[in-house]
Amino acid sequence: MNIIHPSEPPGASLHAIPALPALLAFERAASQLSFRRAARDLSLSPSAISHQIRGLEEQFGTKLFVRGARSVRLTADGERYFAKVSAALAALQGASRDMLQHRRDANAELWISSLPFFTSAVLIPALPEFNRRNPQLTLRIEATHQYADFNASRVDVAIRYGREHSAGLKFEPLVAVKGLPVCAPGLIRGGLRKPEDLSRQVLIHLTTQPRAWPVWLREAGLLHLKARGHLWLDNVPAMLEAAEQGFGVTLAMSPLIKARPSFGKKLVVPFAFETTHSETIYLVSRTEQARDRRIAAVRRWIAEAVGRAK
Structure with a gap:
């Protein structure tokens, strides 16, 4: 037994x-x-x-x-x-x-999850100034359109559109951006002069923002416009590169697009119409880290970098 x-x-x-x-x-x-x-x-x-x-x-x-x-x-x-x-x-x-x-070691590093275009247009040009002010702090920057998971990752600060996934997070507005059509100068020479002319162009879309062009076209009174074609890309830098190469017209983030070296040269605005619709880019951090000196230093640096990029 x-x-x-x-x-x-x-x-x-x-x-x-x-x-x-x-x-x-x-x-x-x-x-x-x-x-x-x-x-x-x-x-x-x-x-x-x-x-x-x-x-x-x-x-x-x-x-x-x-x-x-x-x-x-x-x-x-x-x-x-x-x-x-x-x-x-x-x-x-x-x-x-x-x-x-x-x-x-963790306190000597700060992890930033940032939108790819914001990273290239705002953060990277401002890195020398950050390093001069904070030589003891190492930045780790992930350029991605994915929302940062503050619970499952080491991210300290995120740069994001909108207020999604906001529980336990602090959102601080950085800049309001509008969709601004941009293209290569050759498309203007080929007859792209007014919004209606987009019907003869390829519209370049960002896969994570499928409503961007429809919203812009609706505000322009062209909701039913049929473009010649569509090109979908998964990140803003690729979209801008495609536009610079003359593949079509894309929507850039105004006013941040002004910080791109090719703006006004290889990348131009084809017409004067400007939408009233805007989206806010936020700096996101954990509420319990509100007084973290590392985050305070990064917050000041990013706010100043945005001011210069505008």
């Missing part, structure tokens, strides 16, 4: 672990073979050390020290316990050192 023993209740095994002050007192006394020197190391009295060790002996039901008139020595049980306790305390100390080092 098999006898099934009831399992230990949750946490029961933890009761076998003595309190940390008792373990520290034992380890110091065992390594020094002196209650007095152990007391000095731990800034306690010799009687406090003796009390802690007596508690261990009562818990285990065995003597850990043989006490003499002027000295103490470990018993066989004390020797075995000392070997394991000292190893365990060393492991705890090492884990704590690793954690402190990890936090120091």
Whole structure:
């Protein structure tokens, strides 16, 4: 017949672990073979050390020290316990050192998740100024259209459209941007002069913003305009590059597009119509990090960089 023993209740095994002050007192006394020197190391009295060790002996039901008139020595049980306790305390100390080092390393870095065009037009040109002001801080910048997951990633700051996924996050408006049609100068020479002329052009779209062109066309009174063709790309820099190469017309972020070196040269505005619809780009961070000095430094730097890019 098999006898099934009831399992230990949750946490029961933890009761076998003595309190940390008792373990520290034992380890110091065992390594020094002196209650007095152990007391000095731990800034306690010799009687406090003796009390802690007596508690261990009562818990285990065995003597850990043989006490003499002027000295103490470990018993066989004390020797075995000392070997394991000292190893365990060393492991705890090492884990704590690793954690402190990890936090120091983490505090020397700041992770930014940023829209690709914002990264190229605003952040990268301003990097020398940031490095001059904050030589001790390393930036890690991820240029992506994906929303940053503040719970599952190391991101500290994100640059994003809109206020999606806002629980527990602080949103600070950076700049309002509008869709501005831009193209290569050759398309203007070929007859692109007014919004209606877009019917003879290829419209270049951003896959993550499928409503951008329809919204712009609706405001221009051209909701039912049929373009000659459509080109879909997954990031803004690729869209602008395609427009510069003369493949079609795309919508750029105004006023930030002015910071692109090719603007006004290889990339021009074909007509004067300007939409009233705008989107806000936000700086996003965790609410509990509102007073983080690293984030405050990055916030100031980005706000100034946006001002220069406009």
